[in-house]
Amino acid sequence: MLEVRDLQAWYGDSHILHGVTFDIQEGEVVSLLGRNGAGKTTTMKSIMGLTPRRTGSVKFRGKELIDARTDQVARAGIAFCPEERAIFASLTVIENLLLPPRIGDGGLSLEAIYELFPNLRERAGGQGSKLSGGEQQMLAIARILRTGARLLLLDEPTEGLAPVIVHQIGRMIQSIRQRGFTIVLVEQNVRFAAAVADRHFIVEQGKVTDMIASGTGTLERLQASLRI
Amino acid sequence: MDTLFGIPLPLFYGQLLLGLINGAFYAMLSLGLSVIFGLLGIVNLVHGALFMTGAFTAWILLDTFGLGFWWSLALAPLIVGAFGILIERLLLRHLYGLDHMYGLVLTLGLALVIEGAFRNKYGSGGLAYQIPDALRGATNLGFIVLPYYRGAVVGISLVVCLLTWALIEKTRLGARLRAATENAPMVQAFGINVPVLVTLTYGAGVALAACAGVLAAPIYSVNPQMGANLIIVVFAIVVIGGMGSIMGSVLSGFGFGVIEALTKVFYPQASSTVIFLCMVAVLLFRPSGLFGRRS
Ligand SMILES: Nc1ncnc2c1ncn2[C@@H]1O[C@H](COP(=O)(O)OP(=O)(O)OP(=O)(O)O)[C@@H](O)[C@H]1O
Ligand SMILES: [Mg+2]
Numbered sequence: 001m002l003e004v005r006d007l008q009a010w011y012g013d014s015h016i017l018h019g020v021t022f023d024i025q026e027g028e029v030v031s032l033l034g035r036n037g038a039g040k041t042t043t044m045k046s047i048m049g050l051t052p053r054r055t056g057s058v059k060f061r062g063k064e065l066i067d068a069r070t071d072q073v074a075r076a077g078i079a080f081c082p083e084e085r086a087i088f089a090s091l092t093v094i095e096n097l098l099l100p101p102r103i104g105d106g107g108l109s110l111e112a113i114y115e116l117f118p119n120l121r122e123r124a125g126g127q128g129s130k131l132s133g134g135e136q137q138m139l140a141i142a143r144i145l146r147t148g149a150r151l152l153l154l155d156e157p158t159e160g161l162a163p164v165i166v167h168q169i170g171r172m173i174q175s176i177r178q179r180g181f182t183i184v185l186v187e188q189n190v191r192f193a194a195a196v197a198d199r200h201f202i203v204e205q206g207k208v209t210d211m212i213a214s215g216t217g218t219l220e221r222l223q224a225s226l227r228i
Numbered sequence: 229m230d231t232l233f234g235i236p237l238p239l240f241y242g243q244l245l246l247g248l249i250n251g252a253f254y255a256m257l258s259l260g261l262s263v264i265f266g267l268l269g270i271v272n273l274v275h276g277a278l279f280m281t282g283a284f285t286a287w288i289l290l291d292t293f294g295l296g297f298w299w300s301l302a303l304a305p306l307i308v309g310a311f312g313i314l315i316e317r318l319l320l321r322h323l324y325g326l327d328h329m330y331g332l333v334l335t336l337g338l339a340l341v342i343e344g345a346f347r348n349k350y351g352s353g354g355l356a357y358q359i360p361d362a363l364r365g366a367t368n369l370g371f372i373v374l375p376y377y378r379g380a381v382v383g384i385s386l387v388v389c390l391l392t393w394a395l396i397e398k399t400r401l402g403a404r405l406r407a408a409t410e411n412a413p414m415v416q417a418f419g420i421n422v423p424v425l426v427t428l429t430y431g432a433g434v435a436l437a438a439c440a441g442v443l444a445a446p447i448y449s450v451n452p453q454m455g456a457n458l459i460i461v462v463f464a465i466v467v468i469g470g471m472g473s474i475m476g477s478v479l480s481g482f483g484f485g486v487i488e489a490l491t492k493v494f495y496p497q498a499s500s501t502v503i504f505l506c507m508v509a510v511l512l513f514r515p516s517g518l519f520g521r522r523s
Contacts, residue, residue: 048417074419086414088407095403100418147419 001026001182002047002078002151007056008206009039009046016042018206019056024151024184029177031185031193033226034203040186041083043203044153048080049073060151075103079149083156083186085140089129093120096128097143104148108179113142116172134165138172145176152176155186170196190226194219202226235493241372243489249378249447251485252385253279256440257462258469258477259392260433265471266409267429270320270331275462276455277339278434282308282441283450284346287357297360297446304442305435312434316427324426339456346452354449381443388439389478396474405429464507470520480518 002024009017020043024030032040046054049070058065058073065073074080079100088096097113097120114121117138123131131139137157144152157173158166166189173196177183187193193200194214202210202225210225212218230237257279264272285307286300295303315338323330363377396402408415408422416422441455448454465484469476484503492499510518 050413050417069421070413070416071419071421074417080417082414086411088410090406090410091403098400099403099407099415101420103419144418 001028001061002184003057003059004043004047005057005059007043007046007054007058009042009051009055010053011042011051016051016206017046017054020203020206020208022201022208022211024182026150026182027177027180028199029173029183029185029197030199030201031187031197032201032203032208033187033190033193033222035226038203039206040203041155042206044080044082044155044184044186047073047153048078050080074100074149077104077149078151078153079144079147080153081140081144081155081157083159085136087128087131087136087139089127091128092124093126093128093131093139094124096139097124097146100143100147102146102148104150106150106180107148108145110146113145116145116175117142134161134168137161137165137169141169141172145181150180151182151184153184156188157185158187158189158192166192190222191219194222233494238372240493243493244486245372245374245378247486247489248382248482249485250488251482252382253440253444253458253481254462254465254485255389255478255481256385256436256443257458258465258481259389259474260436261462262466262469262471262473262477263392263396263405264430264433265466267405267412267426268316268320268324268331269328270323270335271328271463272433273332273335273459274315274338274342275335275434275437276457276459277342278308278312278455279437279441279444279458280346280450280452280455281311281342282438283357283445283448283454284350284441285438286442286445287355287450290357297358297442300442300445301439305438308438308441309431309435313427313431315434316430320430321423321426339459343452343456350452352452354451357445357450359446377446381447384443385440388436389481392436393474393478461503464503468503468507468510468518470517473517473519476517476519 004020004022007017007020008015017039032043034040042051045051047058049068054066056066060076060078063076065076068076088099091099119135120139120142123135128139141154141157157169170192173183185193185197198214200212200222201208212221212225232240257275261272261275264270282304285304286297289295289300289303319334320331323334359377363380366373366375396405404415404420404425408425412422444454465480466477468484469480484506487506488499488502491502
């Protein structure tokens, strides 16, 4: 579904990605793992065209997107949920939820979203900035489920959240994968990643250096590969 | 005769009305400035010149094409708004992400060029523009004689401000605009074409200024300086209201018009400085403005 080849990216003069290469099949959940500053977020941003400069190849459903503008990448069917969640403080919860336009069929209905995230229904009229960290994360994910985008890039969805909420997000990911979404996950929480993803790409100094498929002893193999 | 603190009441009410009328122009101009600054990060110093262009457009539409006030009220914002879109596409878009100073200098230069062009063609004496027939005359409200046209200016301005507020605060398009003001890259990552949104917003802000210019034509003389005199005050109002706050701009616009008028009644010497005193006071106690969101 997504083929990334020799993806390089720069912030000004700093060369951050030095040729990231990986593939994702439709319906898979994969994770990008690596140390702080390895380039995981930059990989997601440069897939979206959010870095100032990028080269290489990003093919989605056979369509080359390396020269596309960010909004064209989104319209092709890729949605991004950033690490900082980017809930808009000047918008209400429901305005945040309805902000991303529909770009295709196959998105969840508002009703289905409220079933996945009951809290959001109660908070719909409130200001986005008044939500708790967990609720903000749920809103940030819920927002991109409506649009019809079939590939979701989730950057550290469990960061800074209490274990119960992490558990809830894990269940939510299982439930949306059953609906046929394809998911790329960046995680610091290796245990969480081992539990929800089918395959894991190890990112080191702006490159993918290893791929580990889930199976027996995944967690140990991941920890060995990450040297933690 | 009734008096208030030694001031004859008719004089007091007369000034109050004048304050509301000035406030109507302040509100419409500061609204556009504030929205433009919020989304583009451009301090649009050409706003006053575009207000003036709106007034001249009304005069030219009448003089050359025989199109009257109501036609101008509809057409001038479109014409000048389209000119604004050109300015944004050709010039301003190169400045996004740079220091505010670049936008300030560019738009100031543009204002001087536009004002110079009109002065060159029409002189600086000022041209008369008639009040539309339907709004000639006045009514006696008992405590004051209200010229219909002046009442209409306040009314139209209020309607325009409220519609703009509703558009920004209550619609999907407005939500996109507010979101892009906060975090444009993220809005673009949702598949929204932010550059188009930016262009349209600038065009709409300019159209508001032109609309105010048409309304001003029958009240003030149509002259190349009419915007330059206003714009500094309007800037102070945007700062007082809080950059980027819609309601703040409208309320401070009308509010300051009234304060200015009352100062004229009670202490005329201070009437042209009171706005800046207000601005200093507000900035001391609320640096983000009366209605500004703290960032
Ligand atoms: N906007 C930016 N400007 C300049 N350098 C940046 C910028 N964003 C990230 N970097 C640099 O790029 C490198 C990779 O950052 P990135 O955010 O992709 O790492 P990450 O793998 O997501 O790390 P983390 O686990 O901390 O989120 C880091 O060295 C970082 O300092
Ligand atoms: Mg990161």
